[in-house]
Amino acid sequence: MTLAVTKAAAPIRERLVKPELLAPAGSLEKLKFAVHYGADAVYIGGQKYGLRSNADNFSIAQMREGVEFAAKYGAKVFVATNIYAHNEDLPGLESYLKDLEDVGIAAIITADPAIIEAAKRAAPGLEIHLSTQQSTMNWQAVQFWKEEGVSRVVLAREASFAEIRDIKRHVDIEIETFIHGAMCSSYSGRCVLSNHFTDRDSNRGGCCQSCRWKYDLFEEGAEQPPISLTGSDDDKFMMSAKDLSMIEAVPGLIESGVDSLKIEGRMKSLHYVATVVNAYRRAIDAYCDDPEHYVLNEDWLEEIHKAANRPLNTGYYFDEPDHEDHIYTPEDKSADYDFAGVVLDYDPVSQIAAIQQRNHFKPGQEAEFFGPDGTLFKQTIGELRDEEGHLLDAARHPLQIVSMKAEFPVKPMDLMRMQKR
Known part of the structure; x- marks a missing residue:
């Protein structure tokens, strides 16, 4: 539109x-x-x-x-x-x-x-x-x-x-x-497909999001497997x-x-x-x-x-x-960024930020920082260390706290994201 x-x-x-x-x-x-x-x-x-x-x-x-x-x-x-x-x-x-x-x-x-x-x-x-x-x-x-x-x-x-x-x-x-x-x-709220398909009542908090499912049309009869009217290689119909x-x-x-x-x-x-x-x-x-x-x-x-x-x-x-x-086709996940981490702390002298990991990232990748006060910049991730000061080849553990240099000042509750490859 x-x-x-x-x-x-x-x-x-x-x-x-x-x-x-x-x-x-x-x-x-x-x-x-x-x-x-x-x-x-x-x-x-x-x-x-x-x-x-x-x-x-x-x-x-x-x-x-x-x-x-x-x-x-x-x-x-x-x-x-x-x-x-x-x-x-x-x-x-x-x-x-x-x-x-x-x-x-x-x-x-x-x-x-x-x-x-x-x-x-x-x-x-x-x-x-x-x-x-x-x-x-x-x-x-x-x-x-x-x-x-x-x-x-x-x-x-x-x-x-x-x-x-x-x-x-x-x-x-x-x-x-x-x-x-x-x-x-x-x-809104008047759909009964969730109830019909899964016995989960949309109006009592159980919607199964059936409008996001994949559907197809099949020829009536006893053929096994059923014959698709849209063609086996076609994307399946969606009502989303x-x-x-x-x-x-x-x-x-x-x-x-x-x-x-x-x-x-x-x-x-x-x-x-x-x-x-x-x-x-x-x-x-x-x-x-x-x-x-x-x-x-x-x-x-x-x-x-x-x-x-x-x-x-x-x-x-x-x-x-x-x-x-x-x-009408499988959903195109248009967001091209993954949420990577939350800033917990920042030392302006050393420029070291403490980041709580939310998605895998590693040195050499480009990260973007943003925050509600206007923070918005990209940088290449450099050296990563864990809470004990050990060097890391990646931040791969959920909620792991790592330290890294931030090229510009950041604040607690600023977020870090990574562009999808």
């Missing part, structure tokens, strides 16, 4: 407000990096009632630590409680919601009216954000949820720019929209949607009055979260600081592509996706 517009047709700068940048955090470490790299708020999953049951979900103690860390940056933490509950899910719900309130969680993201009512009773200090699982597409539905006590509505991913602007004109309530990440081939990326449309998003811009990806890597969050942080700040002279920085686009898992498009914002906006 071609992006033709980056600004709203009718600018409304007299009430231009910087929107919240909301990032995913599938673990406590990812939460800290999301906030450090520029998120105003993060959304996480607890060990109950969320739709990412395979993520490294948070205990109450980890939530407390995450809230305390985020508070140092002026950021908030939201918790997804977005399952559609069955009867057996309800015992213990109110106690869980009260625990969330007690540790300082700012809001829950939920779709089930039973959970909404339980939150109002048991934890009135929690804001209630309506999940995209409700597929909200019009202002009258938004008004309904406002009257039910919801303070923010996360619109369906299928909402267009025109629909978002119309909703904002009619209803005085916070609106959140997805701006980056995976798209659903069905209306391309990923959403609105980095080029940040001005229009801000001018539309959307209150929160949401990045998808609680299952994505630390490198993905940090890279994507920082690119959007820079674009949002640049436009809000000087709308009249804003220019899209090509470096932000390059950063997005360094973390991209799939081909990108603009979803439903400008028009309805067509056949060109789906992936």
Whole structure:
């Protein structure tokens, strides 16, 4: 899909407000990096009632630590409680919601009216954000949820720019929209393929990502093996949607009055979260600081592509996706960089950095360092030593701490990546 517009047709700068940048955090470490790299708020999953049951979900103690860390940056933490509950899910719900309130969680993201009512009773200090699982597409539905006590509505991913602007004109309530990440081939949350194929309920946190599987068509009959109608050498059909990326449309998003811009990806890597969050942080700040002279920085686009898992498009914002906006062949892993390490410490006198290894690297390879404060440079890796000072021919052990010279200053929580060969 071609992006033709980056600004709203009718600018409304007299009430231009910087929107919240909301990032995913599938673990406590990812939460800290999301906030450090520029998120105003993060959304996480607890060990109950969320739709990412395979993520490294948070205990109450980890939530407390995450809230305390985020508070140092002026950021908030939201918790997804977005399952559609069955009867057996309800015992213990109110106690869980009260625990969330007690540790300082700012809001829950939920779709089930039973959970909404339980939150109002048991934890009135929690804001209630309506999940995209409700597929909200019009202002009258938004008004309904406002009257039910919801303070923010996360619109369906299928909402267009025109629909978002119309909703904002009619209803005085916070609106959140997805701006980056995976798209659903069905209306978000309404797919039942996972249940049908694997007995894993998408609406209770068990989605098996069946839209990412390979499929083929076969001639009906008893032939063994079955006869493929597409040809044995053809790529197998896939129904997977391309990923959403609105980095080029940040001005229009801000001018539309959307209150929160949401990045998808609680299952994505630390490198993905940090890279994507920082690119959007820079674009949002640049436009809000000087709308009249804003220019899209090509470096932000390059950063997005360094973390991209799939081909990108603009979803439903400008028009309805067509056949060109789906992936029909085995996925092209477009990201050409691997996450290699995290900077733990740096001595400016010796220029030696302590790096925690996250992927194999060795002397002679080219590494790229980047960080939220503008660090961005490439260098050839020189001598590597372990914590005892022994020379290494490679950093090959997970989480191994090694020391190496950094040609320019780096800071703790800066990241190192390697271009794939």
